Amino acid sequence: MKFVSYQHPELGERAGYLQHDHVLDLALAQGHAQEQGRCLSQRPLPVTMAGILELEGEGLQAARAIAEYTANTQVASLPFALPLERAQLLAPVPRPRSFRDFYAFEEHVKTARGRRGLEMVPEWYDFPVFYFSNHNAFVGTDALVERPAYTKWLDFELEIACVIGKTGRDIKASDAAQHIAGFAILNDWSARDVQREEVKVGLGPAKGKDFATSMGPYLLTLDELEDVRDGDRWNLEMTAKVNGQELSRGNFRTIYFSFADLIARASEGVTLYPGDVIGSGTVGTGCILELGTDVHRWLEPGDLVEMEIERLGVLRNTVKEEGGSGCAILS
Structure with a gap:
């Protein structure tokens, strides 16, 4: 459904x-x-x-x-x-109770760190990590996304989100699927110049991720994905385009930590509630930071970002300058 x-x-x-x-x-x-x-x-x-x-x-x-x-x-x-x-679609859950975004695709982590001359952090393999982001800044497909005045390095991130549909605490990975209401495409917009400075302090990202997260166009229930299920992963192609040019291509099944792992980690000693959103983190090749600005410049007002994941539809948003005028592009 x-x-x-x-x-x-x-x-x-x-x-x-x-x-x-x-x-x-x-x-x-x-x-x-x-x-x-x-x-x-x-x-x-x-x-x-x-x-x-x-x-x-x-x-x-x-x-x-x-x-x-x-x-x-x-x-x-x-x-x-x-x-x-x-229809003016909103995010499937317009104001989630909370939003935890993980860092679960190994290829993305390795490549993004490698571009900065950094090795993998060994502890990354020990447990999935996440940060809390602004659950009040969600928008849906075809919404305009403002580029904040404080950034010039605006980036997209191609991810999958799961929405929690059942209350749980200390959820076992083997039971995690029972707590998932469905999946949706997620774009974790990022101000990379701000993020780069924030993480040096040892906290964050904060303002680097604070301004917008896109989710949609719909929430697909798990029964619609049984034929592409591979254990606790799903075989779903993921792509991202900017102004019609494909920049990113990956597959959901390459995730290192499964959503079962992410839910188990998130619920350790903490209660998850219906309407909480959990993001996968960026798939390999799924952002400009990872690809490099020699492949594509940072996003600018007027750019159309389209994300497509098999079965989950197409999530599209146009960038505008903060405080600028304009109308959403409806498909």
Whole structure:
């Protein structure tokens, strides 16, 4: 199932799902199903994705039942269906409870450090590491992303995010999949000149990552990926383009620490909650810092960054100058 959050022209932020190139509003679809005598549940479904996730398995199960109700209908005739090209998609979870971003692809770490003349840190192989980033700075596909005035070295990062769908603490790696609501594409925008100075202090990154994180276009549930599953990894091609030029290509299955490992580490002595977001870190070749500015300059206003991951769709954003005007580019 493909879950989305979108901006309803009259009702504000809403949870929905994709079906046949339309966005269907979950709460409105439930009401319609009840009117038709096709929905046994009388408990109103929350109108936002955060609310649905907070119900844990019950919310996602109810959403699936609603999707089954509309599966064999003429979607365009439904009053709560909006053509995808007219929908303003937000990040699947617009305001996550928290955001932990890991550093889990060995190729990225080796290459990025090598470009700075540094060897691998031996401790990197001992356990997955992460930092907390700004969970209030998430945007969705087609949103404009401002280049902060304090940076000239703006970069993208091609990643995968998982959204937690079930509360857990001290989660075993073998049980981690039960806590994943789904996967989405993630772009961890980075101010590299600021980040370079911050990490010298021994903390951070902070302002180097503080301003924006893109996620979307939808949240895909794990049952949609069973045929490409390889143990606790998934065989999914990942690419990134700038202004139509492919710069990055990798595969999700090359991740050194699996998401099971990341969830186990994140939940050690700490409770994870529905709506928490966990990022994979950058896939090999997945950013300009790793590729080098001889391959591509730092990002500038007007640049279109498109990230595509098999099954997960395309996440696109255009860079603009901070405080500048402009309209989002809709596909």
